[in-house]
Structures are given as C-alpha cells and as structure tokens.
Amino acid sequence: MGQCAVCHHEKLLHQSVCPNCQSQILYSKTLNQQTPKQRDAAQSSSSNNNKRPPSLKKVIPIAIVSFIIILLIILFLLLRNFNSPEAQAKILINAVNNEDVAKVSNLLSSKENKVGRQEASTYIQFIKKEVGMKLFEKEVYDTVDGLNHETAVASYIKTREGQDVLRISKNGRRYLIFDNLSFLAPTKQAIVKPKEKATFEFESDGAQKKVVAEAGQSVSLGQFIPGSYAIDTVKTTDRGTYEGQLKFDFVNSKNETIPVTEDFKEAQVKVSLKNASALNDIKVVINDEKIAQNKEDTYGPFPVNQDIKVYAEGEAYDHTFKTNAEVIKKDDVQSENEITVSFDKDEIEKYRQSKEKDTLNKIKDFFKKYTSSLNEAYESHDFDLISKYLKENTTNYEAMRSNVKSQNQYEFKNPEVTDVSRNDDYYAVTVEKEDAQGRTIQSHYLLDGDQNANHLKIVNYQNY
Structure with a gap:
C-alpha cells in the first residue's frame, strides 16, 4: 500500500489517483529511501501541480460563446451605423452636402420614378439655394426623430417659401430591427406653350426626348423633381432650326405644373417701308413667308443660322406692287436687325x-x-x-x-x-x-x- 504525498491518505491500493484528494500518485522504487527534506519537496511539487488551470474542455466553449457575443455586438453597431433611421438620414445629408450625385440619384429613385444624375445634380443645387444645408440637415433629423416617436408614417421637408422638396416616410424594416426610410422628391410637370408650331428635341438624363406642340398648345416636357432647369434644346419650326434652352424653376410654381420659358438664339427684323402711303393690304415677305404689316414693323423670330431675305408688297387699284429685296447674310445676322425697302413711287x-x-x-x-x-x-x-x-x-x-x-x-x-x-x-x-x-x-x-x-x-x- 502507498501513501498520498498530498493528503497522506494511506489506502491507495496501487491506484493512479488518490480517492481522497484526486491528486495523481507517482510510485517510485526509491520512495522509501527519501530523506525528510526530499519528501517535503515532493509534497510541495505535488501541491503546485494540483493548482493548474481548468481543463481545455471547459475553457473552449466559454471562449467561443464570448467571441460570438462580441461579434454580435460589433455587427449590431455596424448595422446601426448604416441602417438606423438616423444613419439613413445622415447618408442623405452627406450625399447632398458633398454633391454626390450618384448617391443622391440612388436614394431618391423608386420603381415608379428613376432619378438620373443630371436631375440629382440640379436637385442638390436647389436644396442648397432654396433651403440651405444647415436648415436642411436640421429639418431632416427633426423629421426622422418625429417619425420615430409619432404614429405618422411620412412627413415633408419644405423650402423657406413653403414648397415641398423631400418626402420622408417609413417603408418597412431593415434586419427586423430598424425602420427603413424612403426618400422621395416630389415631381411636377414642366409645361411649354409655343407661339408657333414647334418640335423640341433635348436630352433628359441620357435619354433623347422629342416633344411636338401646336401653336398656343400647352404640352408637357415630362415630370421633374425640384430644381432650376436650363435644358439644352433644338427647336424646329416652319422657319428653320434654333439652338437654345428650355428654362423652368420650381420657385415659379405654386401648383402641380411649372411654366417653361424659351431661350433660343433667334433674330428679330425691323422693316421700314418707303413710298407705301398709297397702298393697302401691305405684307412683309421674309424668306418667302408673307406676314401682315404690324404697327411696330418688327417681325420674328427667325433662325440666326441662315440668310434673311426681305421685301414687301402692297395692293392699289387692284394691282400688286413690290419693293426691292434686301438680304442679310448668315454671318451678319444679329438678334436685332433693321432693313429698309422702298416701293417705286413713279411706278405706282x-x-x-x-x-x-x-x-x-x-x-x-x-x-x-x-x-x-x-x-x-x-x-x-x-x-x-x-x-x-x-x-x-x-x-x-x-x-x-x-x-x-x-x-x-x-x-x-x-x-x-x-x-x-x-x-x-x-x-x-x-x-x-x-x-x-x-x-x-x-x-x-x-x-x-x-x-x-x-x-x-x-x-x-x-x-x-
């Protein structure tokens, strides 16, 4: 029989572990030959061995669980940084402030209304001018906070003049935790009303558009989000082709449509007539188009990219008389032009x-x-x-x-x-x-x- 070196239990019966203290038993042929000092040292070593760390089987599960919890906390913080309502608002504000047209285009687009980069760029400038970044940031955060604490599902950001420029609404949830926000820029129809039959051709966010309008007819150019627009356009009429812009500004609209103004390179012609007092039914003929004489004696518009030929004709004694013809060469055509033509007094x-x-x-x-x-x-x-x-x-x-x-x-x-x-x-x-x-x-x-x-x-x- 052996004796446990730790607790001195004597009934070991050649066991490898002490049944009393659970310490490991080491047998040695020289055990009985050890001096008292040697036995004390052995007992001390055995005692130290009994204080070793817990076994890996117990530590590994605890470590894994702790690691997963830490990962979940980090993941939550990351998700919150990019997906909480406040984070979504911050992304929009930063995109507008930094003029990130791609980001703004993506945030404002929906299935029903795709916002292109040109529109997004125009929208950003409109927000900065008509709302201001400080007020815009405050209004967005206040609106998001209000949606978080109220039953309302949507609210609008407005300009200083009270025009709606952004609709913020709840749109489901993200990852079952956060409210998903939807940002929508309200749209209005841009309406053009030409004085003469015209075809307008222009590009709108990468797509070519063609709009045909009769004289005095109101026609829509399409739906546009808030902004101040100047769209490069080619206008074609019976008189020729004009290059310029179609301009419209949400500031000028108080209803669901926006009036469009035309700004094209065009020529006006003031025609002075001599020896015409005895004539009736006088008509000014410009580029073969007969136009009734008006009080201002000014006619147009005409294209600046072609010659302008002018003469006049009038009636007397059931006979038509014509003046000499004058031509303004294409390179000499200005926005304002003056021409004098004369009837033959002796002929009349x-x-x-x-x-x-x-x-x-x-x-x-x-x-x-x-x-x-x-x-x-x-x-x-x-x-x-x-x-x-x-x-x-x-x-x-x-x-x-x-x-x-x-x-x-x-x-x-x-x-x-x-x-x-x-x-x-x-x-x-x-x-x-x-x-x-x-x-x-x-x-x-x-x-x-x-x-x-x-x-x-x-x-x-x-x-x-």
Missing part, C-alpha cells in the same frame, strides 16, 4: 393714272350706252331696255320702271362725265347732259361696281 403713280383713265373711259362708255337705251325705253315704254343698267331691289329700280311705263316721254343727249371718285365699293359720278330743249342737266349717280369698273349698276341718282 403711272399705274394710277393709267387705271383712272381706263376707269373713266369705262364709265363714259357706260353712260353713253345707258343714255341711248334710256331714250329708247321712254319712246317705247319698255323698261327691259334699261333694266340691265340698274341695280335690282333698290328704290331707283322701281322708280325708273314707273317712269318708263308712264305716258311721259324724255330725251337726253351728249352725256359728259365730269367727275369720278370711288368710296368703299361704290363710284360717285357727276354727269352733265342736255334735254330736248337744249338745257344742261347735271346729275349725280351712285354706281355699284368692282375696282376695275366692271359690272357697273346704277344704285341711285339725283338731278340738279
């Missing part, structure tokens, strides 16, 4: 004299034939002989019918037209003639007829 006067002479001859011939027919009608009491010279459905028409059919007989000769003038659609004619007794009778006639003195009819007359 010569034609007037010829026309008046022709008119006078036609009227003289008319009264010569009428006087002859009138004498025959009185002699035979046949009204049909003169009816073709009289305008029907007039008082004079019925009076002459009565005179001719009466028993009275009249005779006139040598009719002489002494004066002719035209007012509106009628000729005023003075005629001198002799009666049967040789007396001179002066009569004033009102004749209906065209400007060429055709289809003449007597409307009324009076003898003096």
Whole structure:
C-alpha cells in the first residue's frame, strides 16, 4: 500500500489517483529511501501541480460563446451605423452636402420614378439655394426623430417659401430591427406653350426626348423633381432650326405644373417701308413667308443660322406692287436687325393714272350706252331696255320702271362725265347732259361696281 504525498491518505491500493484528494500518485522504487527534506519537496511539487488551470474542455466553449457575443455586438453597431433611421438620414445629408450625385440619384429613385444624375445634380443645387444645408440637415433629423416617436408614417421637408422638396416616410424594416426610410422628391410637370408650331428635341438624363406642340398648345416636357432647369434644346419650326434652352424653376410654381420659358438664339427684323402711303393690304415677305404689316414693323423670330431675305408688297387699284429685296447674310445676322425697302413711287403713280383713265373711259362708255337705251325705253315704254343698267331691289329700280311705263316721254343727249371718285365699293359720278330743249342737266349717280369698273349698276341718282 502507498501513501498520498498530498493528503497522506494511506489506502491507495496501487491506484493512479488518490480517492481522497484526486491528486495523481507517482510510485517510485526509491520512495522509501527519501530523506525528510526530499519528501517535503515532493509534497510541495505535488501541491503546485494540483493548482493548474481548468481543463481545455471547459475553457473552449466559454471562449467561443464570448467571441460570438462580441461579434454580435460589433455587427449590431455596424448595422446601426448604416441602417438606423438616423444613419439613413445622415447618408442623405452627406450625399447632398458633398454633391454626390450618384448617391443622391440612388436614394431618391423608386420603381415608379428613376432619378438620373443630371436631375440629382440640379436637385442638390436647389436644396442648397432654396433651403440651405444647415436648415436642411436640421429639418431632416427633426423629421426622422418625429417619425420615430409619432404614429405618422411620412412627413415633408419644405423650402423657406413653403414648397415641398423631400418626402420622408417609413417603408418597412431593415434586419427586423430598424425602420427603413424612403426618400422621395416630389415631381411636377414642366409645361411649354409655343407661339408657333414647334418640335423640341433635348436630352433628359441620357435619354433623347422629342416633344411636338401646336401653336398656343400647352404640352408637357415630362415630370421633374425640384430644381432650376436650363435644358439644352433644338427647336424646329416652319422657319428653320434654333439652338437654345428650355428654362423652368420650381420657385415659379405654386401648383402641380411649372411654366417653361424659351431661350433660343433667334433674330428679330425691323422693316421700314418707303413710298407705301398709297397702298393697302401691305405684307412683309421674309424668306418667302408673307406676314401682315404690324404697327411696330418688327417681325420674328427667325433662325440666326441662315440668310434673311426681305421685301414687301402692297395692293392699289387692284394691282400688286413690290419693293426691292434686301438680304442679310448668315454671318451678319444679329438678334436685332433693321432693313429698309422702298416701293417705286413713279411706278405706282403711272399705274394710277393709267387705271383712272381706263376707269373713266369705262364709265363714259357706260353712260353713253345707258343714255341711248334710256331714250329708247321712254319712246317705247319698255323698261327691259334699261333694266340691265340698274341695280335690282333698290328704290331707283322701281322708280325708273314707273317712269318708263308712264305716258311721259324724255330725251337726253351728249352725256359728259365730269367727275369720278370711288368710296368703299361704290363710284360717285357727276354727269352733265342736255334735254330736248337744249338745257344742261347735271346729275349725280351712285354706281355699284368692282375696282376695275366692271359690272357697273346704277344704285341711285339725283338731278340738279
């Protein structure tokens, strides 16, 4: 039997572990030969061995659990830094402040409305100008905090003037822990209303767009998020092609649409006319387009990328007169241009004299034939002989019918037209003639007829 070196238990029965203290027993052939000092040293060593660390089987599970807990804490902190409502708000604020158009574009896009980078860039500048970064940051954080503590699911950020620029709303949860926020920029329709039929072609966030509008028709360019826009555009009309911009600003809108203004490179032409006082229905002809004369004598717009040819035409005595033509070369075209064109005064006067002479001859011939027919009608009491010279459905028409059919007989000769003038659609004619007794009778006639003195009819007359 051996003795335990630690607790001195004697009933070991060659066991390797002491049944009393559980210490390991070492057997040695020289055990009984040890001195008292040697035995004390052995006992001390055995006692130290009994105080060793716990076994690995107990430590490893505890370490693994502790490591997992630490990882979960770190993961939670990381998730909170990027996914809590406050973190989501911070990401948006930083993206706007740093003008990260890609990030802002991604944050504001939804399935229904994709926000491109150009729009995002315009939006960022609008926020900074109309809201201000300090106020924007405060409003976003206050709104997010309000959504966290209130039952409301959405709220709006506004400009200083009270316009909505950002909708923040709850949109489900992230990782079953955090509220997911949705950032949406409200949209409005940009409306263009051209003065003439036009086609507008422009690029909107990488996509080519084409909008056709009739003169005076309101047409939408599309839906846009808040911003101040100046979109490079090519406009095409019947007059040609213009380069410029379509401009619109959310600041100018109080409803669901935004008015669009046109800003294109174009030319106005002021046309001065000479020797036009005797003419009517004057038209200015620019690049073969006839335009009625206006009080300002200014016409346009016209493209600046082509020549501008100008002349004028007017009516007088049932004839069209034209001025000389002037041309502004393409390289000389400005936004404001002035041109003077002249009618040929001598040509107008010569034609007037010829026309008046022709008119006078036609009227003289008319009264010569009428006087002859009138004498025959009185002699035979046949009204049909003169009816073709009289305008029907007039008082004079019925009076002459009565005179001719009466028993009275009249005779006139040598009719002489002494004066002719035209007012509106009628000729005023003075005629001198002799009666049967040789007396001179002066009569004033009102004749209906065209400007060429055709289809003449007597409307009324009076003898003096």
